[in-house]
Amino acid sequence: MNRGIDAATAFARLYHRWFDDPLALADEGARQAHSVVGEQVVDMLALWDERARSWLPGTPTILRLETHDLTAFAMRAPHIALFFGAINAEPSMAAPGCALRWESFRPCSYAIGRTVIGIALETDGDGLLVGAEAVLDDGGRVALGGSVARSLPCAV
Structure with missing residues (x-):
């Protein structure tokens, strides 16, 4: 897979679009969500703060x-925006001396190796995105946005 653009560039693009027309961006994200159906999960990444030894909220x-x-990028709380495309999470993208790095979350x-069968989107009263979950082939879910990333495996 092409490793695409860095997260800061993707965020900047979304941020400008979100302030121009957040509803249109939310609608576009909902339309594009079908593009991940049938895809297998390879990894889930989040930013790790090496100095604090914790995930960066x-x-x-x-x-x-x-x-x-x-x-899933946090916009103005509690809203999120979705970016569909390749994000470069290679260590070489970090600034020298930066203690933050992308790590497998x-x-x-649990979701690695599972197939996405749907994306469940949560919106507020204005139709803006506040959460997204990948629905997996065994009925489990992975929350991508909102309060925190988390795995909701299917009970066996």
């Missing part, structure tokens, strides 16, 4: 799929 969550990524490792 409020940062993008990347659902890495076979052919592209679905990334282990709390969601």
Whole structure:
């Protein structure tokens, strides 16, 4: 897969569009959500703060799929925007001396190898996105946006 653009560039593009017309951006995200159906989950990435030794809250969550990524970016709380395309999460993209790096988000490792059968979107009263979940082939879900990324595996 082409590793595409860095997350800061993707965020800047979404941020400008969100302030111009957040409803149109939410509608576009809903229309594009079908593009991930049938894709297998390869990884789930989040930003790790090496100095604090913890996950950085409020940062993008990347659902890495076979052919592209679905990334949820926090806009103005509680809203999110979705980016469909490849995000470059290679260490070489970090600024020298930066303690932040993309890491596999282990709390969601359950989803690796599963197939996405749908995307459930949560909107507020104005129709703006506040959450997104990838629905998996076994009935489990992975929350991509909203309060925090989390895995909701199907009970066996």
